[in-house]
Amino acid sequence: MALPLELTLLIILFVCIFVKHARSDAADHRYEPGDPVPLYANKVGPFHNPSETYRYFDLPFCIPDHIKEKKEALGEVLNGDRLVSGPYALDFLVDKDNELLCRKHLSKEEVVQFRKAVDKDYYFQMYYDDDLPIWGLIGRVDREGRDNPEDFRYYLCKHVYFDAKFNKDRVIEITARMDPHMVVDLTEDKEVDAEFTYSIKWQETDILFENRMDRFAHSSALPRHLEIHWFSIINSGVTVLLLTAFLATILMRVLKNDFMKYAHDEESLDDQEETGWKYIHGDVFRFPKHKSVFSAALGCGTQLFTLMVFIFILALVGVFYPYNRGALFTALLVIYALTSGVAGYNSTSFYCQFEGTNWVKNLLLAGFLFCGPLFLTFCFLNSVAIIYNSTAALPFGTIIIIMLIWTLVTSPLLVLGGIAGKNSNTQFHAPCRTSKYPREIPQLPWYQSTIPQMLMAGFLPFSAIYIELYYIFASVWGHRIYTIYSILLIVFIILLIVTAFITVALTYFQLAAEDHEWWWRSFLCGGSTGIFIYGYCLYYYYGRSDMSGFMQTSFFFGYMACICYGFFLMLGMVGFRAALIFVRHIYRSIKCE
Template structure:
């Protein structure tokens, strides 16, 4: 055991040293160029293996890269156990990019395309396919061809499309000492093959010579800052100003909202406290009304308390997960174009925080005098994972039908299932047992009647749906500016690296949700409607519904996405994300309302 700990320590320090210092090369050392994927530029989820198109293949066959924990895959125990969570399939290409060895006009290969291969390239050019490669862990991109309109000379009103395939690629690589610090790739629009209809005969082969050139130059960029380029160009300076405008807008919203609510509630509650604490004979003859009149009903436990406690437990877990992810992001763990690291962290941290969900759900379920605690623990384990798993099955099946790299390999699915079965469920059960056996009481300041009283008839705008609309609009208005940049990063090719701003917006979202839910809870109790438990949860979580509504606007008006696979991935996984926001913000709203309700009923004398 001690030798294993020493070995693990050595491996960890070696990995950190490699990440910080990088690999040193001698002149002439071969540095492999890995092809990752190709796909339509407007559909970032629809990706395919690079050699699904008939490019020049290595003469010795395809060689896949075995990646490390910090990359898109996580190497576990054996060579067969890998986690591929972001569609990366790195394959060695035949390009010779040896360290500091320039190439003027090297021939990669000469090919003769048949009819089927020409049709493949035509389709790819029409859909604006791009390719992504990695060189010494630095990402590079380029387009495989271009589409142009050509006007027919004898018929100015007529035109047809010209399909041009790029056949020459130029690599510009910078080095600092013995380490690579930058790489850029460009295609030569003058060196193309015309694959247009009418130019290429369906019966004859189309010859094409693929070439490349390499230029090296020395740079003073430190190795540890070579990723700053991607952070710097992720958003333009004016976009950064928009971020700060979003922060200021959100802060002003919070200040105005909290000030308004604090002023109104303090004044109204002060008058209520004065009225309800008077002990004169006149007050005794008056009929009580308002929120004091339902003091014997307000702490009646909600219906479906099993599901309610499971949702609250999952909400606590998601809040903890978000805080941990933001903490890792703010210290620089997630660098640009390494989404595999973020997805892996989400999977691992969700599994490790399962005990929080189990403990919270079990504790509240016991406080609410629940008896079916086994069912409560099982429901807590699947209340969020269940819909996510079903959506994953649908989308993964679609990706398999499309033969896309977005489909997770069988080994990855097995590993994620084992993590859920061997870590998530046991921790949830352990947390639930601890929460069940903890001696806690609900501590209601008022006794509850045996039979519930009748709720007076309320106007339509006091019902659940109008209240949810009011509760979700203000928090959504505080974050909607930032949503575009988040969507452009997750469902586009932008890079979001300003995690500190995002964390501030997240905190603002929680504060606004808590305040608006408390205000609506007070107005509900003032009308003698004591069904605040589920109402506060639904009002707090309604922001998730607004975010999902924004998905339709972004998909139709702000993006060029299309096709069944991209549509399925976008709306399917965004539904799961919005469900997570609904559960998390609903928990925040309910918890804030619970603290408020306890405070006001503890401050008055209830018989």
């Protein structure tokens, strides 16, 4: 289905504006020696729980006299960023050695609070010169030679070394490291006095300002990582080639024999009973059960596929460069809102082709089929984040903005798309006439039932992408940076091809067994890869990560359920459309009474 022209132009305009904004965000970062450079403290949290983040000054650090909150974009808030003015004065080209930050008396409660943070490997994150990230652990645990956790020693770092690099009048790089010898012992529950200090040393570099983020991008493109990525593509490519060869040498040969057989039967004067997939030509285009839900699922799947296409476009033109805070969340939210017309158009178009009458109900179903579960999941997880007082909890104002986007953009475009789909007057093209009464489906072996077919259909596409999945998970649910979007696009295309091929093959076997209810089966088989991805979530959480705690567990499995559900709808749509093209082709090639 083609997109309405107005919607296409609107999306293209958004992409152009988004790219321009992303490219011009860091335009004038020039300083004279001694000028103050903006430093913002962002958040703290357990290193292994990326969703469990808190405001920087929720821990009793040295608080500056005047704390100024930075105005944040929508995507930054969705990302859990809460930037405030940092405690350190890191002026441009001004070296400092053991500069006193503050003298602080830690009470017993503050000592316990810091010790719990050190025990959970809390890290801090700051931003220097707007978008240069600074990471560091707030302390360390001495476990050497101690088997009993009660004998561990807990130390809070009280001195930070900053190493900064510059090129002419611009900041290029900054890193932070903690002095392991300048620490405060937090092992015992007693009050402690400490002096917190910091140092900064400037060095000149020949790296250009335009390339200062490249070191983060290159971290995911190291030779040993690239070898694994290319191995993943080769593995996926071999899967595609084998599947293509299977279809070409077996499926097409079988089809050729079927065509010759049916052509011979038509020329024969003897009456012969039809068998195989030709036998059900009067039922194969009988519209599916629950056609409103089916049409809505196709509409949502098409919208999510369109969303993925535009996300890849933005990624390939460089919008999602490392630490472009909130860019991905902003893009997902805005593009999803702008493409809601795609869901409305495709849903009502299919529904009307299926001779449905209550298109308004179908349109509402298309609007809530994906957003409904996502909204319920968000309500639960946001409540958990509020209880934990985490920055992952969205402020009330941000929730109002999202509701306004839904009300003023998503809903009107959904309705406009639905009206356009209803008025398209597209007739469903069926090469064969549908009989009045459906034929009875014969008893089939267990391996040709829905669940075994879904398992077979989902395994091959999943096997083509599972290697790349680890890097995606490590980026989304960890601290790795993923920037090789070209490789990700190749893997995504392979995923679509394998999904389409395996769904077509299983659809043929189903029709050859004289089972004409292929509509929902093709959708379920195509989308079953999403179930395998969620199964991988269990393996990743318990086998490959160190995440723990109720909040992190809830966020991981809650939001991954929504993501996998989205993949289910998108790949189900791909599988159905491929099967529909195939079924129309084979029944168009024979003569049916």
